[in-house]
Amino acid sequence: MxxxxxxxxxxxxxxxxxxxxxxxxxxxxxxxxxxxHGGGVAIIAQPAADSIILVRQFRPSTGRRLWEIPAGKLERGEEPAACAGRELQEETGYRAAVLQKLWSFYTAPGFCSELLHLFQAQGLSRGEPSPDEHEDITVEIFKVAEAWALVERDELPDAKSQIALAWLRGNAAVAAGAIGRP
Structure with missing residues (x-):
């Protein structure tokens, strides 16, 4: 081709x-x-080992308010780690002492060039969110098991968030000895 x-x-x-x-x-x-699409970031932010921060906002493309992990688009020339820190603070008010990049993935490679960079935020400190003027965001801390229950009830249909939660659950299962290390 x-x-x-x-x-x-x-x-x-x-x-x-x-x-x-x-x-x-x-x-x-x-x-x-x-x-x-210029790409974006998504952030796994955990105030405690068994919890995760989710945001809920209206997504016009779906006609619904969706729960999802904090995320946003890269500005032209912006480094992914800087974008992750900015988006975490803007959407949730939290700042991270450490942002560790986990991996990157294409969201829909059959027709879209968007590359999403997934980060884990560590050492969180709370502040005030500063969402963009067009954003109406609810921030909530869930137990990871509660967040996964949202997935199972089709109340969290966002792929990046499902990937993040599956990763957290897999890590917990390995740590508990329920499954072996790869």
Missing amino acids: KVRGTRRIYEGRVVNLRVDDMEFQAGKHGDIEIVE
Whole structure:
């Protein structure tokens, strides 16, 4: 496969949309729509080993208020760790003494370039949140088991948050000896 040409059909504040003219096997070609996104961060913030901070906010794309871990988009030229610290403070009021990057993953690689960087926040100190003017955020601390129960009841349908909670549960199971280390 190769790209024969590209045209941008929309430029926005958060995303751009381009159409790539692709050449496939046997000389066939077709258009592929790509959402260009500058990337973002998500933060696992735990005030205690068995708890996690979740935020609830209205997500227009779903028409619902969703529980999720704190997250946000990278500003142009911003380093992911700086973005993680900024978003954690803005959305929750908490500051982290240490932000450890866990890994990065594409959110929907079939059509979107968004690369999300997942961090674990350690050494939390509480302050006042300073959300953006368009954000109406509720902050709550959940026991990890309570947060996972939200997933099981389809009340936490956010993939990045489900990944974070599964990681926490897996680590707890390893620590308890319920499963072996990889």
